[in-house]
């Protein structure tokens with residue numbers, strides 16, 4: 001099986017709270033390889049492309065606003081089955097109920113906004129990974 005790649009974002013809440021290092025430590029401890037990493041401040045157009053599947057949903061506008069509220073860290077991550085492996089490491093979408101032991105479950109909570117501030121993004125399929133890596137690492 002060919003080594004797989006995924007897009008990980010440490011979102012603005014993770015960067016602002018000083019959790020980038022803690023999140024990277026978990027990724028490295030799991031054994032995945034950093035291929036590329038950069039600080040990003042995406043414009044609205046980039047986020048519209050990244051989150052195209054969510055356009056029209058109630059949380060879409062708050063999500064874009066949140067993602068423009070400060071810098072994120074974009075990571076190209078590699079390893080066998082890294083797409084599902086990172087999703088497992090991240091935990092489920094809602095940080096309040098994400099399992100302890102996961103990034104979202106251990107480090108996240110509800111901050112009272114209309115969008116889940118859940119620290120990280122990870123691509124959800126090989127197709128998403130290819131599409132998203134092309135957006136963030138063009």
Ligand code: DAT
Pocket residue numbers: 054059063092093114115116117118120121122124
């Ligand atoms: P994930 O990031 O776990 O892949 P997603 O792709 O369904 O989740 O949604 C993208 C982001 O949008 C998610 O990280 C946080 C926000 N979000 C999703 N569902 C939400 C909801 N029901 N209420 C508020 N924010 C939500």
Ligand code: MG
Pocket residue numbers: 122124
């Ligand atoms: Mg998603």
